[in-house]
Structures are given as structure tokens and as C-alpha cells.
Amino acid sequence: MLSKKREHPKEKSGLHPRNRHRERYDFPLLIGSCPELADYVHLNKFNDESIDFSDSAAVLTLNKALLKYYYGVEHWNIPAGFLCPPIPGRADYIHLIADLLGSLNNGIVPVGSKIKCLDIGVGANCIYPIIGHKEYGWYFVGADIEPIAIESATKIIDENTFLKGNVELRLQANASDIFKGIIQKAEQFEISICNPPFHASFEEAQALTLRKLSNLRKEKVTKATLNFGGQNKELYCEGGEEKFVQKMILQSKEFSNSCLWFSTLISKAEYLKAAYSVLKSVAAVEVRTIPMTQGNKISRILAWTFQSKVQQNKWLGKK
Numbered sequence: 001m002l003s004k005k006r007e008h009p010k011e012k013s014g015l016h017p018r019n020r021h022r023e024r025y026d027f028p029l030l031i032g033s034c035p036e037l038a039d040y041v042h043l044n045k046f047n048d049e050s051i052d053f054s055d056s057a058a059v060l061t062l063n064k065a066l067l068k069y070y071y072g073v074e075h076w077n078i079p080a081g082f083l084c085p086p087i088p089g090r091a092d093y094i095h096l097i098a099d100l101l102g103s104l105n106n107g108i109v110p111v112g113s114k115i116k117c118l119d120i121g122v123g124a125n126c127i128y129p130i131i132g133h134k135e136y137g138w139y140f141v142g143a144d145i146e147p148i149a150i151e152s153a154t155k156i157i158d159e160n161t162f163l164k165g166n167v168e169l170r171l172q173a174n175a176s177d178i179f180k181g182i183i184q185k186a187e188q189f190e191i192s193i194c195n196p197p198f199h200a201s202f203e204e205a206q207a208l209t210l211r212k213l214s215n216l217r218k219e220k221v222t223k224a225t226l227n228f229g230g231q232n233k234e235l236y237c238e239g240g241e242e243k244f245v246q247k248m249i250l251q252s253k254e255f256s257n258s259c260l261w262f263s264t265l266i267s268k269a270e271y272l273k274a275a276y277s278v279l280k281s282v283a284a285v286e287v288r289t290i291p292m293t294q295g296n297k298i299s300r301i302l303a304w305t306f307q308s309k310v311q312q313n314k315w316l317g318k319k
Contacts (some may be wrong), residue, residue, distance in 0.1 A: 014293030016095040019089035020070045034065035071134045075159035081125040113139040114319045120194040124152035125235040129167040143182040145172040194264040197246045242271045256306035263303040
């Protein structure tokens with residue numbers, strides 16, 4: 001028996017004002033754009049149209065519909081077992097980074113292909129380049145250490161003409177390097193972004209996935225489904241997110257004149273103290289911590305630069 005339909009706020013709290021996903025999902029519109037989504041939409045116990053977010057196929061199809069309706073992506077898919085990203089949150093990162101660049105440009109977000117963005121860990125899904133180019137016209141270089149991810153992202157670019165010539169992919173051959181081997185001599189980026197591996201081990205990543213699925217299904221789940229877990233290199237690395245971010249900061253120093261602003265997501269506030277310490281050790285000139293809120297989930301973007309205010313203005317002024 002269905003409960004009485006709930007009253008919902010018109011917009012989701014916390015999302016950026018320019019985020020296209022602030023309102024609740026309009027399933028009739030999305031189904032009109034992607035008819036296969038209809039197979040997964042049902043009335044939940046509150047008499048609302050929804051999907052089963054514990055069903056990886058349903059989540060994947062919702063992403064296809066969102067990308068097609070809002071961003072004009074005709075063909076999008078990911079290999080089984082790779083991370084299926086939450087698009088509203090990914091869009092927020094792009095918009096907040098756009099505001100960061102805009103703050104150096106009299107509040108005006110710089111647009112067009114002269115603005116180059118480096119996506120560390122572009123993944124099989126190619127989400128950040130899709131959103132960043134569609135919203136602001138930026139040129140993207142996507143780097144990844146997983147050949148299958150590069151192959152998948154390449155297919156997405158090849159099958160969507162607006163991405164061709166605007167997104168370039170590079171394979172990182174050395175797992176210990178983040179920028180070296182990717183940023184080429186004399187190459188410059190306005191911003192680098194990263195969604196780092198969260199966990200320190202497979203067991204930690206698996207436990208969180210199972211807990212997430214159990215919460216969604218309201219019952220204990222003992223086996224993770226494909227497209228939920230993500231590939232090993234997407235989800236965990238030695239030392240987890242905290243050590244990965246510290247390594248990124250240390251390695252960014254060598255490329256201090258190759259990137260105007262570096263940035264990364266930080267999932268836990270307790271990781272910031274050590275990150276700030278490393279930023280001080282490498283003599284970062286300016287550091288910003290930008291809050292991100294999506295419903296009950298709170299995270300943040302950590303951004304830093306080695307350029308003075310004068311140098312920052314001069315850099316963007318050339319663009």
C-alpha cells in the first residue's frame with residue numbers, strides 16, 4: 001500500500017545555482033529523451049516516481065538519460081565494473097571551479113577552448129570533460145592509469161561530435177606519478193581537477209559499497225553488484241585519499257608554472273589538516289577550501305596555486 005504523496009522542496013538544497021540538477025528528476029521528460037529508462041521507473045512507497053538506486057542497471061540508465069537530456073550526449077556507456085558517477089555532484093565541482101576562475105576575472109567565468117582543464121583520473125565515464133565543455137566550452141585533457149578507462153572514454157568522445165577536438169586523453173604509464181608524463185613541456189592549464197581514490201584497501205572499499213547497498217535496500221547485502229564497486233584504481237590506493245592528496249600536492253610543486261590552480265575533492269574534513277601542512281611545506285601562495293553540499297552529504301574542494309595575485313591576473317588576462 002502506497003503512503004500519501006510527500007511534499008518536496010522545489011529545489012535540492014546545497015547544489016550550485018547553475019547546476020542543471022537542482023530540481024527533482026522529471027522522469028517523464030527523461031523518459032522522453034531516453035525511452036529505456038521507463039523500464040526502471042516505478043512509484044515508491046511515498047507515491048513518487050523513482051528508480052531503485054541499489055540497481056546498477058537502473059542508475060546507469062538514469063545517467064544516460066540525464067546526459068542525453070541536459071548535455072546532448074547521444075551515446076554513453078561504461079564497461080561493467082567501472083564507477084558510475086553521480087552526475088549532480090560532478091556538475092557541482094565544475095561550477096564551483098568555474099567560480100574560482102571567475103573570482104580572478106572580475107566575477108566573470110572565463111569560457112571557451114582557450115581555458116584548459118586537466119582531469120586527473122578521467123575514468124571510463126568521461127563525466128567532467130562532458131559537463132565542463134558543454135557548460136563552459138573548456139578544453140580538457142583527461143588522464144588515467146587504466147587503459148580500459150581510456151578506451152571507454154575515447155569511445156564516448158568518438159561517438160559524440162561536440163567532444164571531438166575538445167577532449168584529449170592521455171594514459172599515465174607510471175602509477176607513482178600524477179602530473180609527470182601527462183603535462184607536456186611548455187604546456188599550461190588554467191585548472192586541474194581530481195576525484196581521488198577514497199579508500200586505502202579493497203576491503204575498505206568493498207565494506208563501504210556493501211553498507212551503501214544495504215542502506216538503499218533496507219536489508220543486509222553481502223555481495224556488491226557490477227558498476228557500483230568501481231575498479232580497484234578508481235576506489236583505493238596505498239594510504240587512501242589522504243596520502244594520495246598529499247602526494248598530489250608534493251608533485252604539483254614541480255609543475256607550479258604549468259597550472260594556474262590545482263584542485264581535488266576532499267571527502268573528509270579531518271584530511272585537511274595534513275593537506276594544509278604539506279601545502280605550507282611546498283610554499284603554495286594561496287589556498288582555498290570550497291564547501292560542497294548535496295543533501296546530507298558534505299564534502300569540499302581543496303584548491304591551491306603557486307602564482308601570486310599579480311601573476312594570476314596576468315595569466316588569465318592572456319586568455
